[in-house]
Amino acid sequence: MNSSSGHDMTSHGGHGGARPGGLSVSESGYTLDLDSTILSAGAQAVTFRVTGPDGRPVTEFTPEHEKELHFIAVRRDTTWFQHVHPVRDEKGTWSVELTLEPGDWRFFADIHPVGHDGTMTLGIDASVAGRYDPQPLSEDTRTAHVGEYTVTLDGELLPGEASDLTLTVSRNGRPVTDLQPYLGAYGHLVALRVGDLGYLHVHPEGEPGDGTTEPGPGITFMAAAPSGGTYRLYLDFQHEDVVRTAEFTVRTTAPTPRSDAASEAAHEHMSHRHNGHAHH
Structure with a gap:
């Protein structure tokens, strides 16, 4: 598939x-x-x-x-x-x-x-049913700890505009370079908009076995937010035959109006990034 x-x-x-x-x-x-x-x-x-x-x-x-x-x-x-x-x-x-x-x-x-x-x-x-003790939303978090693993999130979720998000996995301070494929990729990302739980669902750029995608430590996704607001991101990744989930909170704001020249320049920049010319 x-x-x-x-x-x-x-x-x-x-x-x-x-x-x-x-x-x-x-x-x-x-x-x-x-x-x-x-x-x-x-x-x-x-x-x-x-x-x-x-x-x-x-x-x-x-x-x-x-x-x-x-x-x-x-x-x-x-x-x-x-x-x-x-x-x-x-x-x-x-x-x-x-x-x-x-x-x-x-x-x-x-x-x-x-x-x-x-x-x-x-x-x-x-x-x-039962006593419901709702938990307050965490602050904007770009680092998640899952047992011995630490996952860091780099990049911004932009309203109405595709951008790269890179999640980097380490274990006890050492980069993990032998992630296992999970659902045909090295990671699986779900993003939910806080307030109505509007659902975004994207997979990494590249896939295992394509000759260019490394099995860690970084997993890069492309995503776009449907609006400004707060989002919860959940990354599933598999290592040593166990699937783990890292959770993040990301706040994003609606873009401010730009001049036509600035908009065109930004569009050109995104086009280059999407054509594989991005340098992380």
Whole structure:
């Protein structure tokens, strides 16, 4: 399967930095249908279907990044992020084990139904019973610690404009140069807009085995923010057969109006960067 190019901002709800995905339970006749939107806390199976324009469960999907469906679960205070891969039966019912804390959650299904032009991200709310202790949003954070690993984020998320984000992985102070492929890439990045959990989903530039992409320590993504605001970024990476998640908070502001000359110069600069002339 071919991974989506890092330059393709139309996939996974990116829409060229315009409207993010995951804001609707239904799109183009496809609907995310949970068996129950009220759940108990703890580890449990969550079951759902994706119904098509004919009202029936969809059973044919084009794999994207090695999976027919990517399922993202996150509590609405942006904690307890989980990226999992459910199993589908022949009738079109998906099931997956989640560990849920009390509170309000958002579930996302990232899919490419056969016959539909491109991927889509559907989103639905669920409530988990129990005492809800929402956590305050972290400050703008560019360094994440995951056990022995440290991941640093370089670059800016720009509203309506594609830009490079580089995440660099080290372990106990030493660069990690033997990252393992995960979902057809050396890292998997999800970005959510704080406030409505609008969903951006991009993959790194390059892919394992292309002759130029190194297995660390840096993983470069191209992304565009749909607006100014605060975003939560979640990087999944695999090392020594374990997938880990590093979390970041990034604040971005809407661009200030520029003169035509300045805008043209900036556009020219971005064109060079996207054509592979960027020097990091």
